[in-house]
Amino acid sequence: MTWVPPPRPRPPAPAPAPAPVSPRRESRGRLGRLDAKVSPYLYIAPFFLLFLVTGLFPLFYTGWVAMHDWDQIMGKGEFVGMANFVDVLTGRGFWRALANTVSIFLLSSVPQILAALLIAALLDRNLRAKTLWRMGVLLPYVVAPVAVALIFSNLFADRFGLINALLETVGIEPVRWHSDRLASHIAIATMVNFRWTGYNALILLAAMQAVPKDLYEQASIDGASAWRQFWSVTVPMLRPTIIFVIITSTIGGLQIFDEPKMYDQFGRGGADQQWQTxxxxxxxxxxxxxxxGMASAVAVLLFLVIVVFGIVNFLLTRHIAHDEGKRS
Incomplete structure (x- = not known):
């Protein structure tokens, strides 16, 4: 038997040369890749440019003015550093205005959020003409703040106000709504609540309608009452929206201007600055x-106060959410 050698393996065939790419196609592909990388930034660039011009630049410019002896007539003066901040913080006017602002903020924001949550729960039920009711709670928000302040300043007038007239019919002594500090804060907080409660109620109502109905059916099968369903199902599901409402009401409450400015005819926050914010x-x-210069220093300090309150709100809500998660 003769030995036959195995056949030699053939060398692999050379790969075909790539087709030459035309310069026009190569340029088009490069432009397409560049468009995919750059176009998202171009789409969002108008917002950042607008924020830079109307938000960030005025903030830094206010801080720069706060460190100068700046007069309305003479213009820019010499650099004084932190002297304006020292003058503001050592004066009595800033702390009195801060106390008034916090007092009005607490008297308005806390009842406002609770009332908005209750109104939203009522509007979420099967009511007749629900669209009419939802539009009705938004009407106070449409009214101009100046008109609201003028109407309520007359309602809370010390001598001939309707509120004092109603109090006298039930045997209660008239309240000095413009002279007494706490009474003036309650009156101004009532104006704020009148304007903003319906607006916040609609925001909470929109969040309530996004809650899955299966959760309510499951809770009713387990025997939970309507109040228990609201407290154990609705409120936890609304936590992000409630945090948003709290933060926005905090920012707005600490910047309140229209209502206390129009509460009397002078607009200085009372004869003794009892409601000056x-x-x-x-x-x-x-x-x-x-x-x-001092006005800019107060503006910077107000910004820091709002930041502090925002951080406190964030820490409190995160702590409450963490405790509820541990209990569950």
């Missing part, structure tokens, strides 16, 4: 005393 104090420094 930080924004009115800022306005008085800037336009009445023509001291832009």
């Amino acid at each position: 930080l924004t009115i104090y800022l306005y008085e420094l800037g336009w009445t005393r023509a001291d832009f």
Whole structure:
């Protein structure tokens, strides 16, 4: 038997040469890749440019003015560093205005959020003409703040106000709504609640309608009452929206200006500044005393106060959410 050698393996065939790419196609592909990378940033660039011009630049410019002796007539003066902040913090006017602002903020925001949550729960039920009711709670928000302030300042008038007339019919002594500090804070907080409760109620109502109905059916099968369903199902599901409402009401409450400004005919926060807020104090420094440096210092301090309150709100809500998660 003769030996036959195995056949030699053939060398692999050479790969075909790639087809030459035309310069036009190569340029088009490069432009397409560049468009995919750059176009998202171009789409969002108008927002950042607008924020830079109307938000970030005024913030830094206010801080720069706060460190100068800036007069309304003479213009920019010498650099004084932190002297304006020291003058504001060592004066009595800033702390009085801060106390008034916090008092009005607490008297308005806490009842406002609770009332908005209750109204949203009522509007979420099967009511007749529900669209009419939902539009009705938004009507106070449409009314101009100046009109609301003028109407309520007359309702809470010390002598001939309707509120005092109603109190006298039930045997209660008239309240000095413009002279007493706490009474003036309650009156101004009532204006704020009248305007903003319906607006916040619609925000909470939109979040309530996004809650899955299966959760309510499951809770009713387990024997939970309507109140138990609201407290154990609705409120936990609304936590992100409630946090949003709390933060927005905090920012708005600490910047309140229209209602206390129009509460009397002088607009200075009362004869003894008993309801003068930080924004009115800022306005008085800037336009009445023509001291832009101190007014800018108050604006910077107000910004820091809002940041502190926002951080406190965030920490409290996160702590409550963490405790509820551990219990569940």
